[in-house]
Amino acid sequence: KQEVTQIPAALSVPEGENLVLNCSFTDSAIYNLQWFRQDPGKGLTSLLLIQSSQREQTSGRLNASLDKSSGRSTLYIAASQPGDSATYLCAVNSYGQNFVFGPGTRLSVLP
């Protein structure tokens, strides 16, 4: 059964720093991996979707990479801003299984 973990659980950085969030999964037989952002008390906002055949996806200051063979994805945020403060979740869509979500990384960007 697919298991998804995210490290670190929480991260606090000063504004302007570049940062990396990590997502690991145990079963490499995946269709795709999706990164979300969740603000407190709100739903999930889709950030990036990476298909299993892709190595990376970019949207603005965000870049997500995927290494299926090692079971890892990273979300790179460039020039972080206080508005980036949120919880970031990754979700893996695997063969024969439902979407499995990681526990999230809670990010605080300090002005």
Add this chain to the structure above:
Amino acid sequence: DVKVTQSSRYLVKRTGEKVFLECVQDMDHENMFWYRQDPGLGLRLIYFSYDVKMKEKGDIPEGYSVSREKKERFSLILESASTNQTSMYLCASSLVGLSNQPQHFGDGTRLSIL
């Protein structure tokens, strides 16, 4: 942009009541999902549907049922609410072709069972 709308942001009900949570999407998506989110447990899938009148159990269906009479609407039903069903409930939708389509989420319903 895809819009997934959940009927209530906050809801308070009593133990034993029958509770309906409604979700509507406006992009003609075939797939719809209900999750619950709890601290320390993350998001867990309750039920999903690939088409009208079709439903599939997720990882934690006990105590819940669903209804999908129209393509745009997916309802989650708590037949007899219990305090352990106090949670944040999230609805999502996606296009057919589960393998390569992103999920889009509503804003969630925070349900408290007293």
